[in-house]
Amino acid sequence: MPFSLHGIGVSRGYAIGRTYLLQRNQPEITEYTIPDAIIEDEVQRFLNSLEIARRQLRDVRVQVPPTAPTEVAAFIDTHLLMLEDATFTEAPIKLIRTRKCNAEWALKIQRDLLVQVFEDMDDPYLRTRKDDVEHVVRRVQRVLVTEDPSYLNDPDYTELASSRLEGRIVVADDLTPADTILMQHQGVLAFVTEYGGPLSHTAILARSLGIPAVVGARNARAYLGHDEPVIVDGRQGVILLGLDERILRYYRHKQKEERQQQRELNKLKGKPAITRDGLTIALYANIELPEDAAAVRDVVADGVGLYRTEFLFMNRPDVPDEEEHLASYLHVIKTLEGSPITIRTADLGADKQVDGGRGGGPVCTNPALGLRAIRMCLKDLAMFRPQLRAILRASAHGPVRMMIPMLSAIQEVFQVLRLVAETKQELRDRGLAFDEKMPVGGMIEVPAAAVCAPQFARYLDFLSIGTNDLIQYTLAIDRVDDEINYLYDPLHPAVLMLIHNTILAGHKAGIPVSLCGEMAGDPRYTRLLLGLGLTQFSMHPTALLEIKRVIQSSEVAELVSVVRRLLRTTDAEKYTEALKSVAQN
C-alpha cells in the first residue's frame, strides 16, 4: 500500500529509484584528563588530526566537477577556512593546555560554544551556519577517534566514494557539503536527510547541483528499508513508498514535464524580462556570501539587489576591518563585471551575538524590536565606519549602491548621510578614490517607514521593500516563531497597502523602488507585485528564471486595474476573488 513520509523539499525535482541507507554514527567521544607530561603530545595529536581533516577536504575539492557552479567548491573552501581559523585551531589547544582535557573533549567544548552562538541568532540563514560547525567538528573528531592517518580507510568516506551509490536515493541522518559532492560524483539520484533546514549549505548545494532533496524527514531511516523502491518529490518534500504501477506512471510523467520545463527556463538566460505589453522589469539577485556572486552571473541577473553583509561578522570574536570588507566587495564586483551591486550595511541584532568583543550586554527581551540593523550601527560607530569606508572605496571599482536596513525614523537617514559625507572627506584626505555620486538607499521594512515612504523617498536615492520584516512588523508575527507562522500572510491587505504606498512614493519622487524579500522570488506573487506597480525584483538566483517566465506572460495594464480594485474593496469575498483573478492573468 502506498505510504508517504514528509520533510522539507529543498531542491526540487522528482527522483524514482532505490534507497541506500547510510547508517553512520556520531564518533564516540571519551572525555579524560591529560597528565602534565604529555600535554604537548596531545596538542600535537590535535594538530595532526586537523591536518588530516584538511587533506580529506582538499581531496574532495579536486573532485568537484569542472562544470559545477563555482559556489560548490566555495562551500568546501568554507570548511577548509574554518579548519585554518583560530576558533578551531587555537581555542581547543588553549583548552588542552589550561584545562588539561583531551583533544576530543576540547573540540567538543569549543563546538558547544560556537553552536550556541549560532542558535541564538534570529537570522535564519546565519542560524543554519551552525551546521557547518557541526560538520567540521565531526570530521576532525572522526579522525581523532579512528587515529587513522589515511581518510581512505574512513568507512564513511569509502562508502560515499563507492560506485554502489550510483542511481540510488541516499537516506542519511545529515550530510555535509563534502558528502554531497562525493555523492554527486557517484551519480546519486536524490537525497533525504533526517536533519537540516532549507538554508543549510547542503541544501543550497543540492539546489546548485540540481539533485532533488528532502531534509528534516525525521526518523526516515526507521521507516525506509535498504534498497527499497521510492519516489522523492523535492518540491513538496515528500517521500513515497509502497509504490504501484499507477504512481510510477504518474511520476515518470511529472519527471518528463519537469525536465522539459527546466530546458525551457534555461533558454531565458540573458533574455530581457519584458511583459506582454512591453514593460521592462529589472531582475536582481540576493546574495549572502561573496562566492554567491557566481550563481548571479550564471543566471545572468541584472545585478545584486541585496548583499547581506552580516556573514562577514560571523564566527569570530572581533569585527571585520575596512580591508576585509573591501576584499569581499571587490570579489563580488569582479565576478559580476559592471553589474550594479547593492551592499546592505550590517543587519546585526542584539541577539545575534556577533558582538565583536563588546561582551554580552544586557539581555534583550524583544530583540526584533531592539538594537538591530542601522540602530546598532549608529550606536557602534567603531564597527560601522570601517564598513562605510569600504563600501565607498568599492564604489571606485564598479557601480556600487549602499542600502540601509530597518529604517524607522527619518533622523536615521540624516545621521547616515552625515556619516557618508564625513567618510568621503576622510577618504579624500587619505587620497583614496570613490564614486562621489554613490547612491544611498534604504530598506522599507518597518510599517512606520512604509507609511512615511514619501518622506524617505525625498532624501534617499532608492528604496527597497523588505517584505520578510515588513510582514513580521505589520502583522505582529515573529518571522522565526513556528507556532504563529500560520498567520504570516504576505497577502494581508495591510501588507499590500504598505507595499503599494512605498512604490507610489518612489514613483512620485522619481527614484527606483525594488522589493527584495522572499515574496519577490515566489511566482505566486509575481503578478500581484506587477499589479502593485513594482518594476524591480530582487531574489535568490535560483528563482530568477521562473519569475522571468511569469513576467513575460503577464499583461501589466490589466493587472494594475484589478489590483487597484482589490486595494479599494472592503468586502473580504471580493478581495479574495480579485486576488484569484490576478493570479490567473
Ligand code: PEP
Ligand atoms: C527583508 O526583511 O525582507 C529582507 C530582505 O531582509 P532580511 O531577510 O535580511 O531581514
Ligand code: MG
Ligand atoms: Mg529585513
